[in-house]
Amino acid sequence: xxxxxxxxxxxxxxxxxxxxxxxxxxxxxxxxxxxxxxxxxxxxxxxxxxxxxxxxxxxxxxxxxxxxxxxxxxxxxxxxxxxxxxxxxxxxxxxxxxxxxxxxxxxxxxxxxxxxxxxxxxxxxxxxxxxxxxxxxxxxxxxxxxxxxxxxxxxxxxxxxxxxxxxxxxxxxxxxxxxxxxxxxxxxxxxxxxxxxxxxxxxxxxxxxxxxxxxxxxxxxxxxxxxxxxxxxxxxxxxxxxxxxxxxxxxxxxxxxxxxxxxxxxxxxxxxxxxxxxxxxxxxxxxxxxxxxxxxxxxxxxxxxxxxxxxxxxxxxxxxxxxxxxxxxxxxxxxxxxxxxxxxxxxxxxxx
Amino acid sequence: xxxxxxxxxxxxxxxxxxxxxxxxxxxxxxxxxxxxxxxxxxxxxxxxxxxxxxxxxxxxxxxxxxxxxxxxxxxxxxxxxxxxxxxxxxxxxxxxxxxxxxxxxxxxxxxxxxxxxxxxxxxxxxxxxxxxxxxxxxxxxxxxxxxxxxxxxxxxxxxxxxxxxxxxxxxxxxxxxxxxxxxxxxxxxxxxxxxxxxxxxxxxxxxxxxxxxxxxxxxxxxxxxxxxxxxxxxxxxxxxxxxxxxxxxxxxxxxxxxxxxxxxxxxxxxxxxxxxxxxxxxxxxxxxxxxxxxxxxxxxxxxxxxxxxxxxxxxxxxxxxxxxxxxxxxxxxxxxxxxxxxxxxxxxxxxx
Numbered sequence: 001x002x003x004x005x006x007x008x009x010x011x012x013x014x015x016x017x018x019x020x021x022x023x024x025x026x027x028x029x030x031x032x033x034x035x036x037x038x039x040x041x042x043x044x045x046x047x048x049x050x051x052x053x054x055x056x057x058x059x060x061x062x063x064x065x066x067x068x069x070x071x072x073x074x075x076x077x078x079x080x081x082x083x084x085x086x087x088x089x090x091x092x093x094x095x096x097x098x099x100x101x102x103x104x105x106x107x108x109x110x111x112x113x114x115x116x117x118x119x120x121x122x123x124x125x126x127x128x129x130x131x132x133x134x135x136x137x138x139x140x141x142x143x144x145x146x147x148x149x150x151x152x153x154x155x156x157x158x159x160x161x162x163x164x165x166x167x168x169x170x171x172x173x174x175x176x177x178x179x180x181x182x183x184x185x186x187x188x189x190x191x192x193x194x195x196x197x198x199x200x201x202x203x204x205x206x207x208x209x210x211x212x213x214x215x216x217x218x219x220x221x222x223x224x225x226x227x228x229x230x231x232x233x234x235x236x237x238x239x240x241x242x243x244x245x246x247x248x249x250x251x252x253x254x255x256x257x258x259x260x261x262x263x264x265x266x267x268x269x270x271x272x273x274x275x276x277x278x279x280x281x282x283x284x285x286x287x288x289x290x291x292x293x294x295x296x297x298x299x300x301x302x303x304x305x306x307x308x309x310x311x312x313x314x315x316x317x318x319x320x321x322x323x324x325x326x327x328x329x330x331x332x333x334x335x336x337x338x339x340x341x342x343x344x345x346x347x348x349x350x351x352x
Numbered sequence: 353x354x355x356x357x358x359x360x361x362x363x364x365x366x367x368x369x370x371x372x373x374x375x376x377x378x379x380x381x382x383x384x385x386x387x388x389x390x391x392x393x394x395x396x397x398x399x400x401x402x403x404x405x406x407x408x409x410x411x412x413x414x415x416x417x418x419x420x421x422x423x424x425x426x427x428x429x430x431x432x433x434x435x436x437x438x439x440x441x442x443x444x445x446x447x448x449x450x451x452x453x454x455x456x457x458x459x460x461x462x463x464x465x466x467x468x469x470x471x472x473x474x475x476x477x478x479x480x481x482x483x484x485x486x487x488x489x490x491x492x493x494x495x496x497x498x499x500x501x502x503x504x505x506x507x508x509x510x511x512x513x514x515x516x517x518x519x520x521x522x523x524x525x526x527x528x529x530x531x532x533x534x535x536x537x538x539x540x541x542x543x544x545x546x547x548x549x550x551x552x553x554x555x556x557x558x559x560x561x562x563x564x565x566x567x568x569x570x571x572x573x574x575x576x577x578x579x580x581x582x583x584x585x586x587x588x589x590x591x592x593x594x595x596x597x598x599x600x601x602x603x604x605x606x607x608x609x610x611x612x613x614x615x616x617x618x619x620x621x622x623x624x625x626x627x628x629x630x631x632x633x634x635x636x637x638x639x640x641x642x643x644x645x646x647x648x649x650x651x652x653x654x655x656x657x658x659x660x661x662x663x664x665x666x667x668x669x670x671x672x673x674x675x676x677x678x679x680x681x682x683x684x685x686x687x688x689x690x691x692x693x694x695x696x697x698x699x700x701x702x703x704x
Contacts, residue, residue: 072630074629075428076460077457077458077459105427109458111630147650148660149653149660150651151651154647155647162585174588176585205653206653206654228662229526229577230578232662235524235647244630246639249639273592275595278431288595291594300502300503300558301558301559304502304558307500308501310580310583310587
């Protein structure tokens with residue numbers, strides 16, 4: 001594969017979304033989220049799902065002209081109805097609200113209902129960190145993960161992201177699934193005809209399986225991260241997003257196999273904390289320099305250069321991608337090709 | 353062992369603390385936290401550490417007359433200096449502040465510096481749930497946990513707790529260490545002369561070990577929960593507690609082996625969310641009935657009665673303890689006996 005310049009990928013995504021009746025500003029916002037995620041090398045959450053988005057946009061299960069609306073708010077909180085718009089559009093809007101409110105209130109929580117798949121939670125957490133704040137982003141999802149003792153799915157892979165920036169010692173962007181592994185990785189294994197480790201999946205009897213195809217057929221489910229701990233965190237996320245937003249929970253959320261005309265109604269929650277309110281201006285950057293710098297100096301096991309911060313690998317990939325373009329795995333390139341054909345837009349140079 | 357009535361245990365703890373110059377109200381607060389934790393069967397975080405507290409109280413490393421003070425605050429936040437008082441005293445004070453502020457602000461975050469070991473994080477999260485809110489409690493601790501690739505400790509076992517109450521379908525109290533296992537469990541294995549699973553500890557070369565005694569000698573360290581995920585969550589907690597409070601971080605925190613006259617300076621953070629502000633009065637209880645009730649009905653694997661909520665086992669133990677007393681493991685009873693001798697108080701009936 002030849003490297004894809006980010007600007008060309010972004011232009012392609014915007015063009016695709018505009019052909020699905022998404023407004024130019026919303027198409028740009030969505031393209032920024034998806035292309036940044038791809039630049040991190042997180043291909044399971046970038047443009048790979050664009051084909052699902054376009055299918056639902058055209059069938060109006062995702063509302064191309066949806067406008068997220070603040071239903072209720074106070075100085076430190078807001079609840080938003082996503083109007084079934086693209087998840088990225090609503091999530092960016094919601095995190096901007098949280099950041100603005102935390103600027104003066106010190107902390108703000110914004111809940112979202114009636115949204116859609118929002119991609120990588122880390123993007124929204126990072127939005128706060130880029131403004132000198134701490135950011136947390138969570139979302140519920142279609143139940144696909146078992147709980148200890150279950151023989152069916154109990155909760156979604158409900159992601160959790162946290163980000164914070166130091167002054168000179170780098171940044172952290174933690175973005176984790178509360179499943180033992182991302183569902184996307186099981187799909188990759190299935191696409192590549194490989195088996196998966198036996199602790200990733202349980203079958204419909206509650207027993208371990210190594211067959212990723214069972215997951216695609218909804219006959220196997222992810223295990224939770226660290227057993228009861230991941231289940232507990234996923235339940236907390238379901239409460240903060242689904243229950244607290246007044247939106248859909250668990251099986252109330254649309255499935256990937258549902259007709260594309262059906263709204264999916266994912267729920268999200270975004271938290272921003274402004275350290276300047278707690279510590280005064282220009283203090284937290286140095287505190288995190290001290291913390292991150294000390295961690296880098298911890299003695300390492302043989303063959304390990306230094307202890308990495310969460311997200312450090314992705315930041316290094318991003319630098320490379322900004323300089324030399326993104327090298328996609330073949331399955332994502334196939335998605336790009338299929339979308340170009342589907343919406344009937346000119347084949348971009350990077351696919352020629 | 354004969355069961356210990358909770359009221360007798362509570363009276364004993366109060367008497368012990370008063371003999372260490374702790375005020376009656378602060379002794380009662382601390383006794384409530386420790387005895388409730390024991391009633392949950394969480395013996396690693398209850399009265400078992402009381403001997404460490406009394407030793408430090410008498411040597412003034414923990415300030416028996418310490419009074420936590422709000423240093424700065426706004427409608428949705430506060431930062432507290434713990435004045436080196438008992439961790440339970442300061443943590444209860446801080447969570448009460450968070451709950452009061454969240455009642456009107458919808459959400460509130462309270463940071464704490466210059467505190468001490470606060471016992472079970474779940475107690476403080478539960479304080480918010482008991483008031484119809486959601487509670488989160490976190491704390492940093494002495495580095496004892498490795499990070500992926502390290503051959504030394506990087507962060508503490510930094511606990512995370514979340515609690516929420518439904519109207520009729522029970523409650524959840526998630527209280528997890530971000531280590532693969534609680535340090536207390538390694539100490540129990542060492543005391544019982546047992547080995548531990550090889551994924552619990554790494555030695556000072558960064559290699560797995562099954563010898564719990566190396567952990568006591570600071571020659572082995574806990575592994576993080578779910579590898580990079582637990583490390584990332586622990587780092588987030590270090591930021592929210594240590595960095596954001598302006599207090600001690602990592603090795604700035606006192607060690608168990610330090611002289612008892614030295615302040616320990618743990619940092620904490622407490623978050624409260626009032627769902628009534630987001631959803632209106634009396635809505636969240638029913639939302640959580642729907643969520644928890646549905647989870648109870650998920651089909652279970654052979655031999656499993658139902659999917660449990662986080663903390664359900666502990667709540668069942670508490671009901672039993674309230675009715676019939678607490679049956680302690682021998683090592684905790686030994687601690688009780690040693691403390692009675694140390695502070696020179698009458699031997700309580702339950703130790704006779």
